[in-house]
Amino acid sequence: MAMEYECIVGAAAASVAPVENDTDNKGLNDKLSSVTSLKESLGEFGFAKDENESIVSVTIVGASGDLAKKKIFPALFALYYEGCLPKNFTIYGYARSKMTDADLRNMVSKTLTCRIDKRENCNEKMDEFLKRCFYHSGQYDSQENFAALDKKLKEHEGGRISNRLYYLSIPPNIFIDAVKCASLSASSGNGWTRVIVEKPFGRDSESSAALTKSLKQYLTEDQIFRIDHYLGKELVENLSVLRFSNLIFEPLWTRQYIRNVQLIFSEDFGTEGRGGYFDNYGIIRDIMQNHLLQILALFAMETPVSLDAEDIRNEKVKVLRSMRPIRLEDVVIGQYKSHTRGGVTYPAYTDDKTVPNDSLTPTFAAAALFIDNARWDGVPFLMKAGKALHNKGAEIRVQFRHVPGNLYNRNIGTDLDRATNELVIRVQPDEAIYLKINNKVPGLGMRLDRSKLNLHYAARYSTEIPDAYERLLLDAIEGERRLFIRSDELDAAWSLFTPVLKELEEKKIIPEYYPYGSRGPVGAHYLAARYNVRWGDLGVDIDQ
Numbered sequence: 001m002a003m004e005y006e007c008i009v010g011a012a013a014a015s016v017a018p019v020e021n022d023t024d025n026k027g028l029n030d031k032l033s034s035v036t037s038l039k040e041s042l043g044e045f046g047f048a049k050d051e052n053e054s055i056v057s058v059t060i061v062g063a064s065g066d067l068a069k070k071k072i073f074p075a076l077f078a079l080y081y082e083g084c085l086p087k088n089f090t091i092y093g094y095a096r097s098k099m100t101d102a103d104l105r106n107m108v109s110k111t112l113t114c115r116i117d118k119r120e121n122c123n124e125k126m127d128e129f130l131k132r133c134f135y136h137s138g139q140y141d142s143q144e145n146f147a148a149l150d151k152k153l154k155e156h157e158g159g160r161i162s163n164r165l166y167y168l169s170i171p172p173n174i175f176i177d178a179v180k181c182a183s184l185s186a187s188s189g190n191g192w193t194r195v196i197v198e199k200p201f202g203r204d205s206e207s208s209a210a211l212t213k214s215l216k217q218y219l220t221e222d223q224i225f226r227i228d229h230y231l232g233k234e235l236v237e238n239l240s241v242l243r244f245s246n247l248i249f250e251p252l253w254t255r256q257y258i259r260n261v262q263l264i265f266s267e268d269f270g271t272e273g274r275g276g277y278f279d280n281y282g283i284i285r286d287i288m289q290n291h292l293l294q295i296l297a298l299f300a301m302e303t304p305v306s307l308d309a310e311d312i313r314n315e316k317v318k319v320l321r322s323m324r325p326i327r328l329e330d331v332v333i334g335q336y337k338s339h340t341r342g343g344v345t346y347p348a349y350t351d352d353k354t355v356p357n358d359s360l361t362p363t364f365a366a367a368a369l370f371i372d373n374a375r376w377d378g379v380p381f382l383m384k385a386g387k388a389l390h391n392k393g394a395e396i397r398v399q400f401r402h403v404p405g406n407l408y409n410r411n412i413g414t415d416l417d418r419a420t421n422e423l424v425i426r427v428q429p430d431e432a433i434y435l436k437i438n439n440k441v442p443g444l445g446m447r448l449d450r451s452k453l454n455l456h457y458a459a460r461y462s463t464e465i466p467d468a469y470e471r472l473l474l475d476a477i478e479g480e481r482r483l484f485i486r487s488d489e490l491d492a493a494w495s496l497f498t499p500v501l502k503e504l505e506e507k508k509i510i511p512e513y514y515p516y517g518s519r520g521p522v523g524a525h526y527l528a529a530r531y532n533v534r535w536g537d538l539g540v541d542i543d544q
């Protein structure tokens, strides 16, 4: 049975219907019913009851920047192309750079590369889309400049219910100025106003709490959409479906059967172009405290009461609060150094002009984390994240325990680790979910080998996978908070990492240097070995 959860804005909403009398699909039905009820109550969000009466504007604050060009405009265009944006919408770019509407349109069409590029009618759709894009130049701390933006927005709104989404795509030190000015001078008078806040949300517990406190002077928690784009990735969203709608997994999802869980992030390029930002944060704050920890929370949480955003986030917070403080000896840090290969010299992290020569900022980290609750007691959750490594990807690897008294031990050989079942969720690239099993090699003898039950997305689905920013922007427009970070989740995430980050920095721990393009510091292997773990080899199974 083909079942799809499509865009619920506009015409596509009508196509969503729950599957009747299908108890096996209860989870899906719940989701579809919640979509239906959301649909019924969309009047509350101001744009569905009569679409002609309302308008949505998306203002990208920092529209001249890297993220806006690389991710936000392409995602908005893809949503437009797919018919997911409301009937009445406008997009405003806001930044200090002097640009006209035509300049912005030119910038968007020139820099825009997204999954829609090769589709039919792409150019026509792009022309239509660009007609909805405008630009307003202003300072981030000027209420007057935001008031001028407000005036322009009102002209587009023409007295209709106005719903305004601001996307703060600017450096974090100016978040508050922009929020203050937008909320005091350019918030909606009769509809909703929401603000997407990009990471980093502070750099430790204290600064994060201060940021939240300042934001809450101008916005309610309901108006704040803290983005972690990993939550918008297809396979991360699928984690809950895999667990909670397949009987074969959920009973195994405990310390009784799972030996360790690995969360691996790897990039095969350095901090090129972002060294200034990165040096103040480092890989633990850039990737582990948010992206990998969010995946861990989703992976390990108990069954939520429903698929409602608050129920899911309640369960994630419980996991985060059950985590054992991270010990310094359970963390390994590294930094890439220059390396010449095939006649090409790759730079060291500190070769970046915006990075001090003596910087100790880690570009690689591995850590062992534990959840002290009944389900996960004693199970190591190993995280590994690094830049300038030998490959690129992100995976969740679940290694199961050995089969007790395995009748086939003799046929497996002495390396029992190789024979344990492993579930791999390959978040990117080339999305897949596969389970490694032992299998008899066909023939008269009794030889076992490791095979895979493989759900390889490219082979199974013809649908393109939307970019994470598409899903998250659509959710923010629809007021769906499930994939955004609540302030107590953020507090719990910082409480976990702040002490060990402080210790690393106060003690000036020297990172292990690793060559650009290598597998990273050997210390990561010793750390894993302390917990009887062997890291899975990210990407090696990309073969079908």
Ligand SMILES: NC(=O)C1=CN([C@@H]2O[C@H](COP(=O)(O)OP(=O)(O)OC[C@H]3O[C@@H](n4cnc5c(N)ncnc54)[C@H](OP(=O)(O)O)[C@@H]3O)[C@@H](O)[C@H]2O)C=CC1
Binding pocket: 062, 063, 064, 065, 066, 067, 068, 095, 096, 097, 140, 168, 169, 170, 171, 172, 174, 198, 199, 200, 277
């Ligand atoms: N780029 C990326 O891949 C990612 C970015 N992020 C986050 O998204 C946000 C935007 O990132 P990105 O687009 O890379 O940022 P940029 O450095 O490109 O800045 C965006 C815009 O902000 C303005 N700006 C930059 N520096 C300053 C400053 N010191 N004072 C005032 N205005 C300034 C500039 O516009 P103008 O001069 O025209 O006003 C610039 O075009 C940041 O919070 C970043 O941490 C998060 C994940 C990934």
Ligand SMILES: O=C1O[C@H](COP(=O)(O)O)[C@@H](O)[C@H](O)[C@H]1O
Binding pocket: 229, 267, 286
């Ligand atoms: O948030 C960030 O994510 C990117 C990696 O995102 P991906 O979707 O391309 O995997 C990372 O490069 C960047 O340092 C970090 O700030």
